[in-house]
Amino acid sequence: MTGGAGFIGSNFVHAVRREGRVPVVTFDLLTYAGNLANLDSLKNDPGHLLVHGDIRDRKAVRDLFATVQPTGLFHFAAESHVDRSIENPAEFIDTNVTGTFILLDEALRYVKGAGRDRPFRFLHVSTDEVYGSLGEDDPPFTEKTPYAPNSPYAASKAASDHLVRAYFHTYGLPVVTTNCSNNYGPWQFPEKLIPTVILSALEERPIPLYGDGRNIRDWIFAPDHCEGVRRVFERGRAGETYAIGAHNPRSNREVIARITHILDRLSPRKSGSYAELVASVPDRPGHDRRYEIDAAKIRSELGWRPSHSFEEALELTVRWYLENRPWWRSLRGRYDGTRQGVGRQEKGGRA
Ligand SMILES: NC(=O)c1ccc[n+]([C@@H]2O[C@H](COP(=O)([O-])OP(=O)(O)OC[C@H]3O[C@@H](n4cnc5c(N)ncnc54)[C@H](O)[C@@H]3O)[C@@H](O)[C@H]2O)c1
Numbered sequence: 059m060t061g062g063a064g065f066i067g068s069n070f071v072h073a074v075r076r077e078g079r080v081p082v083v084t085f086d087l088l089t090y091a092g093n094l095a096n097l098d099s100l101k102n103d104p105g106h107l108l109v110h111g112d113i114r115d116r117k118a119v120r121d122l123f124a125t126v127q128p129t130g131l132f133h134f135a136a137e138s139h140v141d142r143s144i145e146n147p148a149e150f151i152d153t154n155v156t157g158t159f160i161l162l163d164e165a166l167r168y169v170k171g172a173g174r175d176r177p178f179r180f181l182h183v184s185t186d187e188v189y190g191s192l193g194e195d196d197p198p199f200t201e202k203t204p205y206a207p208n209s210p211y212a213a214s215k216a217a218s219d220h221l222v223r224a225y226f227h228t229y230g231l232p233v234v235t236t237n238c239s240n241n242y243g244p245w246q247f248p249e250k251l252i253p254t255v256i257l258s259a260l261e262e263r264p265i266p267l268y269g270d271g272r273n274i275r276d277w278i279f280a281p282d283h284c285e286g287v288r289r290v291f292e293r294g295r296a297g298e299t300y301a302i303g304a305h306n307p308r309s310n311r312e313v314i315a316r317i318t319h320i321l322d323r324l325s326p327r328k329s330g331s332y333a334e335l336v337a338s339v340p341d342r343p344g345h346d347r348r349y350e351i352d353a354a355k356i357r358s359e360l361g362w363r364p365s366h367s368f369e370e371a372l373e374l375t376v377r378w379y380l381e382n383r384p385w386w387r388s389l390r391g392r393y394d395g396t397r398q399g400v401g402r403q404e405k406g407g408r409a
Contacts, residue, residue, distance in 0.1 A: 060085050060113055060161065061135030063092035065246045066183070069280040070132065070287065071097065071106065081105040083126050085119075086135065087112045090392045095385055096245045113157035116164065123168040130179045130291060133161055136215070139249055140187070143211035144343060154214035155221070158182070162225045162233075169231060181291045182222045182235045186276070186301065187212035189237075191346035198276075198350035201237070201299050208344050219299070226297040234294040236287055238302040239351045243280035243371065244378040248386055249393040251275075251310065252372075255317045256379045257386060259332040260325065265318070269341030271311030274348040278304040279371035282364035289362040303351025304364035316369075320376045 061067040062084030071082050086092045088110060100106040111118040113135050135157065137143065137150045162180065169178050189199040190206030205220075207213040225231040242252040258265045286302040294300055308316075318332035356362045366374075379386065 059083070059132035059134060061092070061133070061183075062086055063088055063094060063096055063108070064134060064138070065091070065096075065243075065250075066241055066280050066283060067134040068093075068096035068245045069243060070134065070284040071100065073281060073284050074288075075100060075103055075106055078105065081107075083107045083109060083122070083128070085109045085111050085113070085122055089137075091138065091247050093245070093247075093389070095388060113161050114152060116160050119160055119164045120167070123164055129177055130181065131161065131165060132181045132183065132287065132291065133158065134183045136183075136218075137211070139247075140209045140211045141249070141342060143209055143214070147210035147214075150210050150214040151217075154211075155217045158218035159221050162221055162231065166225060166229050166231050178232060179291055179296075180222070180225075180231060180233045181287060182219065182233060183287060184219050184235055184237045184299075185212070185215050186237050186239045186303070186349050186351055187346070188216040188219060189349075192348040192350060194348065196348075198303075198352040199237075199301060200352045201301050201355055208346055223297075223299075232296045234290050234296060235299040236290050236302050237299060237351075238283050238286070239276035239278050239304070239349055241278055241280045241283050243375050244382075245385075246280070246375075247393070248389055251313065252317065252375060253379060253386070255314050256321070256376055259318060259321050259335060260379075262327075262335070264337035265314060265332070265335045266339040267314060267336050268310060268339060268345060271314070271338070272309050272347075273345060274307050274309050274350065275313075276303050276350045277306040277308055277313070277368055277372075278302065278364060279366045279368075279375075282366055282371075285365070286356060286362045289360045290356065293360050295359075300356045300360070301351050301353055302356055302362075303353045304366075304368070305351070305353065306368040307348070307350045308368070313372075316372060317376060320373050324373075324376060325380055 062071045063086040137153045143150045189203045205216050207216040222233050226233045290300045321332050
């Protein structure tokens with residue numbers, strides 16, 4: 059897998075190794091978002107190997123295929139933060155488009171290289187942001203929704219999805235793609251909404267709320283997303299895409315209110331509620347209004363369903379951040395704690 063030291067990737071590798079059936083090789087550049095500490099508990103696991111490398115480095119990718127001889131590739135690696143893509147789009151095109159292209163091209167070389175096709179699948183992890191923004195009364199996104207990406211991040215993911223599709227149609231590379239909604243859970247980098255709210259509250263800083271707070275995201279617990287990814291890899295039809303979502307559309311304002319409410323109960327302030335720390339900040343340029351996923355296809359074709367309710371999993375997440383303070387404190391300096399989004403980025407930095 060690529061990107062296994064990031065947020066969703068580490069949830070994925072932990073879930074797979076907990077079962078212990080399949081060995082995993084994690085190929086990761088350890089950018090500001092990749093963190094060795096996410097994989098700490100796998101240090102002595104003989105079924106897991108971490109390789110430090112760049113998906114844009116063709117030789118490194120080729121050597122990896124030759125050495126590992128994988129039966130599948132789970133492609134999670136990406137530049138993933140919309141605000142950063144607005145400030146530095148070039149990095150997103152490079153990693154998400156060129157990097158995915160190199161992986162596809164080398165996967166094809168590997169599959170065809172043995173003289174006969176090897177058993178292999180390429181699972182591409184993508185996002186619902188490729189579909190653009192919904193109006194208040196629009197039906198949720200499905201696999202048939204036309205692509206209409208609005209941010210450089212979404213456009214770079216859309217481009218990578220198109221390349222994946224083309225490698226199936228043109229060369230017959232066995233691919234499957236997942237387009238998932240917003241994730242939350244353990245190991246999420248502090249610049250994203252949910253950790254930003256939890257950590258701002260715990261550090262008694264203003265909790266930033268973009269614009270009017272009415273932007274709606276459809277939230278899914280990362281372990282449920284990972285389970286969906288595995289289901290698609292194992293049973294999805296080659297060349298198909300599957301939208302993954304847990305049907306929890308919530309406005310940012312609602313999410314923040316629920317988190318402050320949980321924190322008031324689990325770790326009360328000396329006086330007052332954490333809700334008093336919420337402060338409006340200027341909106342993100344081109345901020346998509348509403349995302350929502352209709353996951354009927356993966357439910358009916360593959361029998362996948364999320365295992366956690368939003369309320370239950372949000373509380374698990376808050377508890378995880380309360381219990382893992384050294385993890386997030388060690389990331390100080392890699393992000394700007396005063397707002398959601400871009401801050402002091404240490405290129406290539408790691409824990
Ligand atoms: N976070 C979400 O809500 C969400 C929702 C839907 C889809 N996705 C997709 O899921 C995937 C994982 O997202 P995430 O939130 O875990 O991201 P993340 O930013 O937390 O992690 C990305 C990982 O990729 C690695 N990486 C970056 N560039 C690399 C390169 N050139 N070579 C090798 N490794 C590199 C980083 O070091 C990091 O470990 C992404 O493809 C993203 O587009 C994310």
